[in-house]
Amino acid sequence: MFRRLREANPNPTTELTYTSPFELLVSVVLSAQATDVGVNKATAKLYPVANTPETIYALGEDGLIPYINTIGLYRSKAKHVIGLCKMLIELHTSTVPNDRASLEALPGVGRKTANVVLNTIFKQPTMAVDTHIFRLANRTGLATSKTVLDVEKKLLKNIPAEFMLDAHHWLILHGRYVCQARKPKCGECIIVDLCDYKAKTV
Template sequence: MKPAARQEIFTRFRDLNPHPTTELVYKSPFELLIAVVLSAQATDVGVNKATAKLFPIANTPETILALGEEGLIPFINTIGLFRSKAKHVIGLCAMLINKHNGQVPDDRASLEALPGVGRKTANVILNTVFRQPTMAVDTHIFRLGNRTGLATGKTVLDVEKKLLKNIPKEFLLDAHHWLILHGRYVCQARKPKCGECIIHDLCDYKAKS
């Protein structure tokens, strides 16, 4: 894809949605961190329903740690892999208290050292909370990068690196959210809505309708 096409794609995304953000509901960096950990292989809608019950009761490392795994599970048992996620969340809270004074760290190494936090989750926190130009590549963005020609690659890391290299710098802070929303609602996996797509004429997808 030519640089002019990439520039136009993100100009259109920005014109349509100047201030994109995550669809996870949160009021603090810690709440977002917990929500993102819970969102692995789950929908944002499902996570929001669970955290709407959890956060009014416990929304700090100390209060969630006090629940323990068995106390946390009833709040999140509607989410897939809830037992392993409960274990991760409790371990994460303990580490935040013991190593970071209960605060969410703002560097990748410290974030990825937390239980249940991988590169994608760290990228979400670094971008959404700390406004660093990172790219959290989920299934939507991986598909979108390859399908549109914005960034082709065989692995998530390949696509991440190419997106960071190819996206014009003026759009990098918000590109993660634009791409996720576009992949979630327009450029869907089984049946992309090409007729509703604002970048239809710029996309390299050969099977577009």
């Protein structure tokens, strides 16, 4: 399965637009229950104006909201981002920490967000399970469970080590564009013969 995904896309990466670890962290926080496209549109206006913990913190919640108010839950996200900036400045010399405990202690950063940052920025073999990966893992039989954490643990156990670093991006892109929720594009799927999904559309 992963050999085919690698052949089709040798260098997968996030679709969020960023130029620094801090920008990626903020973008991932903003992307909760929102699309990467929507987040990129907002940050394309925000980051040229403020893209460090100090400059975003200086905006305050009221100054940040006009940049992100096209994103769902923008008020709570503004609060999280400002709080996150404050903690980075005070506790981490304005740098993004490279360990899970420190990341998850930041406002708005849960296990999934921490995993994205650890994997994408710090090249750690983590698995950030979002709705796409949860669906894909259960459908294919790659990792079946009713809980996100259990799927994450099973994926980490089942995916061969040589593919682990890029596995998160291969799975999320496949779930986003091929193994879609309402009508999976099984006719276009390069791993269809390896998949356990009984309701295939072919």
